[in-house]
Amino acid sequence: IIYSHIKEGGYNGDQFMLWLEGLLAIMNPYPAPQSILILDNCRIHHVKGVEEMCANACVSFVSVSKIH
Secondary structure, three states, rough: OOOOOOOOOOOHHHHHHHHHHHHHHHHHOOOOOOOEEEEEOOOHHOOOOOOHHHHOOOOEEHHHHHHH
């Protein structure tokens, strides 16, 4: 774990995007260490803009739903 944010209650898509922005700020460009982000198929992980944010940060984004 390289980044966390603790809050009461669940996340919605907007809150997830804010969390992701913080995480991507400390990740490294691919293929360096800490440059791959793996997300499961939770609904908020697929909001519009996630893949684009990762691409802009040069982070490799892998969705578990794309692996199966």
